[in-house]
Amino acid sequence: MVKLTPAQRKLIEEPNLAHVATLMKDGSPQVTPVWVDCDDTHILINTAEGRQKPRNLERDPRIALSIAAQEDQQMYIQVRGRVVEITTEGAFDHISKLGRKYFGPDFVYPKRDGETRIIIRIEPEHVTGRA
Amino acid sequence: MVKLTPEQRRLLEEPNLAHISTLMKDGSPQSTPLWVDYDGEYVLVNTAEGRQKTRNMRRDPRVTLSVVDRNALIKYVEIRGRVIDLIHDGAYDHLTKLAHKYAGPEARNPAPPEEVRVIVKIEPLHVSGVGVG
Numbered sequence: 647m648v649k650l651t652p653a654q655r656k657l658i659e660e661p662n663l664a665h666v667a668t669l670m671k672d673g674s675p676q677v678t679p680v681w682v683d684c685d686d687t688h689i690l691i692n693t694a695e696g697r698q699k700p701r702n703l704e705r706d707p708r709i710a711l712s713i714a715a716q717e718d719q720q721m722y723i724q725v726r727g728r729v730v731e732i733t734t735e736g737a738f739d740h741i742s743k744l745g746r747k748y749f750g751p752d753f754v755y756p757k758r759d760g761e762t763r764i765i766i767r768i769e770p771e772h773v774t775g776r777a
Numbered sequence: 778m779v780k781l782t783p784e785q786r787r788l789l790e791e792p793n794l795a796h797i798s799t800l801m802k803d804g805s806p807q808s809t810p811l812w813v814d815y816d817g818e819y820v821l822v823n824t825a826e827g828r829q830k831t832r833n834m835r836r837d838p839r840v841t842l843s844v845v846d847r848n849a850l851i852k853y854v855e856i857r858g859r860v861i862d863l864i865h866d867g868a869y870d871h872l873t874k875l876a877h878k879y880a881g882p883e884a885r886n887p888a889p890p891e892e893v894r895v896i897v898k899i900e901p902l903h904v905s906g907v908g909v910g
Contacts, residue, residue: 665798665845667798668806669806673800673839675798675839675841676855677842679850710806719794719810726806
């Protein structure tokens with residue numbers, strides 16, 4: 647487990663997107679941009695059941711993400727780590743909170759029939775970059 | 778080889794940062810932001826010898842890029858592809874061109890003189906995205 651520095655944490659806490667790489671069944675990488683969040687120890691992203699990313703992560707928990715500052719693209723971090731938990735608990739509240747972070751305090755994340763949100767908790771193992 | 782639609786192409790031609798993922802020796806993914814270019818057929822990125830992603834791409838040519846529209850964060854394109862060439866010739870000038878694209882016509886080439894630059898030529902094999910045709 648690697649602890650994020652205050653500057654690295656700030657980059658995550660500001661509304662910058664993370665690009666998350668997971669591994670397909672054949673071992674090739676898949677990348678998608680996602681909303682991102684962190685707490686004192688882990689990096690959190692939010693997706694929905696049935697999507698490619700969670701399917702990949704259930705098979706292989708190794709994950710990488712890179713985040714560049716929207717305002718200054720020279721500032722970035724890259725993280726390699728491991729998924730330590732995938733949970734539905736609190737996941738809709740979490741995506742609503744992320745929605746407000748990226749789109750402002752009035753943003754309401756729509757409830758979609760049949761969509762089950764999940765939180766993916768990532769333990770950072772290797773963090774580099776210019777933050 | 779997959780051809781990009783005009784909207785996908787626009788995302789690459791405008792100064793939007795790409796994030797490229799490559800594979801480490803143990804098969805785990807690595808992701809880094811970088812400048813990107815499209816020549817109408819191939820996706821071109823520019824890196825340097827000795828870096829992790831360059832070593833990774835020489836070992837395993839499978840890469841994926843994602844590019845988000847800097848003015849509309851819901852528009853993005855994901856390009857899965859294969860590195861077909863790593864080129865030294867013209868790589869320094871290519872970086873100068875990218876610096877002008879991303880940092881303005883007055884921008885200087887950021888590479889230190891001792892660095893050996895590399896153009897990475899990527900064949901797009903599978904392209905998808907949301908909000909881009």
